[in-house]
Amino acid sequence: MSTDLDPPRSASSSLYIGLMSGTSLDGVDGVLASLPADADGQPMATLATAYVPFPDDLRAALMALQANGENELQREAMAANQLAVYYAQCIAELLEKSAIPAAYIRAVGVHGQTIRHRPELGYTRQTNNPSLLAELCGIDVIADFRSRDVAAGGQGAPLVPAFHQAVFGSEEQARVAVNIGGISNISILPAGKLEATSGFDTGPGNVLMDAWIARHQGQTYDADGAWGASGKPDAALLAALRSDAYFALPPPKSTGRDLFHIEWLDAQLASHKELTPADVQATLTAFTATTIADAILKHAAQTGAVYVCGGGAYNAYLLKLLGEALSAGAERAIPVLSTEVLGIAPNHVEALAFAWLAQRFCLRLPGNLPAVTGARGLRVLGGLYPAQ
Ligand SMILES: Nc1ncnc2c1ncn2[C@@H]1O[C@H](COP(=O)(O)OP(=O)(O)O)[C@@H](O)[C@H]1O
Ligand SMILES: [Mg+2]
Incomplete structure (x- = not known):
């Protein structure tokens, strides 16, 4: 010592x-x-x-x-x-x-x-x-x-934005930090104007994916997103999930298992019974990815890079879909990186x-x-x- x-x-x-x-x-x-x-x-x-x-x-x-x-x-x-x-x-x-x-x-x-x-x-x-x-x-x-x-x-x-501001904020580059835990939240860190930091819960992170794989595969989470990647996102179910009133609410807003729980998902699935469990998992992964991307594109479209932390940073399929959703909506490429590159491991x-x-x-x-x-x-x- x-x-x-x-x-x-x-x-x-x-x-x-x-x-x-x-x-x-x-x-x-x-x-x-x-x-x-x-x-x-x-x-x-x-x-x-x-x-x-x-x-x-x-x-x-x-x-x-x-x-x-x-x-x-x-x-x-x-x-x-x-x-x-x-x-x-x-x-x-x-x-x-x-x-x-x-x-x-x-x-x-x-x-x-x-x-x-x-x-x-x-x-x-x-x-x-x-x-x-x-x-x-x-x-x-x-x-x-x-x-x-x-x-x-x-x-x-969320409480982490103040810390994100302190450790991930930059004078030169506008950044977004995304924490994908059970719930997902973003911190918007404008370049050189850190006092203007904002942020909110975007919606589910891993919580629904975890619940779904537990029910169908007996696993606690979808390692690397491999099971989700074996299915195909369903556009109609994805649109139904994204139509929840939470996503249209303006910030400040926060959420939790009180809203996004397996019974909420079951109610949505009642009219999509034809989908395989893997397709549902793929759709849930796309749900998390697209709701995060929507939040970034709506509130921080000028960001220079997105840094991901939380356990969701280890889900390769989720990060791939997040990158695709961002590039589909942005005028220029927004790189999706791990907070590891800024010196702190995502977990x-x-x-x-x-x-x-x-x-x-x-x-x-x-x-x-x-x-x-x-x-x-x-x-x-x-x-x-x-x-x-
Ligand atoms: N290797 C991995 N592949 C896919 N998902 C992972 C992996 N490691 C962790 N996760 C996801 O991250 C979650 C834990 O993230 P964490 O940041 O601890 O969230 P919370 O703050 O809600 O506890 C797990 O439940 C799982 O869904
Ligand atoms: Mg945890």
Whole structure:
């Protein structure tokens, strides 16, 4: 271990952990990063990464909590406790891999698991037991990042655009960052005018593709998009899916499993029974690709490049369809690239964003962008659960 680390729990420590477990319910991604607080030329550095998949019973419990059900307060509390154990395991792996003791980490930023997202009703719920997590890991925990933005009249989502702006924004090139998790969101980063950053949820990312392949192939996701690529997108079904009112709504807007779930898909499929399961998967892949492309062409047609992150960045068929949909609608070619070329692997971006949001909290700096979420103003996001 290096000797120039800050003293334990020093207020000047720049080491943070970020944990993200998103709508896909696949597991928790973690990063341990050095995030220098001031612009003294020190770049941020990822020191360790870890991924802990959720076991089937936890995934099923979290899935069941997406809808109303019997005894759900108790089921939520028990799932939150179980989640905290997996979050703590992810933290332990990060500390072990980096050989950095817990006492040197300034804070953990943890997203929690979204089980309801109803900003129009004044709430969003990322279930978690941050008290238990602080107890298990012995590090200050910052949690519940979205609620303050909702309290200020915002959508509470997406929150990653502020981080995208900080790490992917450019003085010379207009860019779009696309995060394809369970849900997909874009950040529009104008060249040299980063204060004008905007962004919103474009709609489903992997959530419907995952549900469909689980039902028909017993897999949790369509690796590389191979099954989807074996089918053929159906124009009529694609048009029906794209006619959902969500896509015509102006930003700010955000969505989740509350809207895009398998029952929604089943209702749409009722009049397309002739399609093979592989054709439906191909159509769902095209659905994600074309709704992202539509959002970019409508709101950021002048962008110089699109950078993709989130697990969807590993779906080759999805990226191919996204590239085709963009070039069909744009006057000039818009390259589709991985955020890897900007120095952050696609599966680490969101976890790093929550390390960054934890830092924003510790420095009492705002974490939201009102132009993105629709909140009344900039807000410091999150709540603190101290280590001791
Ligand atoms: N190799 C791959 N091929 C295709 N899809 C993948 C691959 N790896 C991950 N994914 C997709 O990414 C999802 C996880 O993405 P992630 O960014 O963790 O989303 P979330 O933030 O919603 O958890 C998986 O459920 C899967 O659909
Ligand atoms: Mg995930």
